[in-house]
Amino acid sequence: MAALRSLLPCVPGLLRPRHGCAALRTFAAGAKFEYIITEKKGKAHNVGLIQLNRPKALNALCKGLITELSQALQAFEEDRAVGAIVLTGGEKVFAGGQHGSGSWAVRGAV
Ligand SMILES: C/C=C/C(=O)SCCNC(=O)CCNC(=O)[C@H](O)C(C)(C)COP(=O)(O)OP(=O)(O)OC[C@H]1O[C@@H](n2cnc3c(N)ncnc32)[C@H](O)[C@@H]1OP(=O)(O)O
Secondary structure, three states, X not given: OHHHHHOOOOOOOOOOOOOOOHHHHXXXXXXXXXXXXXXXXXXXXXXXXXXXXXXXXXXXXXXXXXXXXXXXHHHHHHOOOOXXXXXXXXXXXXXXXXXXXXXXXXXXXX
C-alpha cells in the first residue's frame, strides 16, 4: 500500500500525518471526511474500503481529496486488523483526474 500512496499526486503542503497525530486520532474516532467515505468490511472487519466521494465534480482530485485519501491510506495501513485496502470511485467514472483549477504538480503516473 505504500506503493499506492507513492503514486498519489505530490501536493505542496500536503498533510502527511505521523503516528499519534491529531489527524489520525480523528480518523480513528470515526470522523467523517468531506471527500471520501471509509468503512471496514468483511466478517472480520479486516478490509479497509475507501470510496472517493466528490460526485458533483466527478471525483476530480482536489487538494482536500488527496489529503484525506492519504490520511485514510495511512490509517488503514497502521491498523493491524486490516489485511487489504480497496479503493473505489464513482458509479459513472472512477475519478475525473486532476481538478481543473489545480496548480499542483503530479509525481508519477496515476
Ligand atoms: C497528471 C494527471 C493529469 C490529469 O489528471 S489529466 C485529466 C484531467 N481530467 C480531465 O481532463 C477530465 C475533465 N472532465 C471531462 O472531460 C468530463 O467531465 C468527463 C468526460 C469526465 C465527463 O463528462 P460529463 O459526463 O459530460 O460530465 P461533466 O458535466 O463534464 O462533469 C460533471 C461535473 O464534474 C466537473 N468535473 C469533471 N472533471 C473535472 C475536473 N477534472 N476538475 C474539476 N471539475 C471536474 C465538471 O466541471 C462538472 O461540474 P459542473 O456541473 O459544476 O459544471
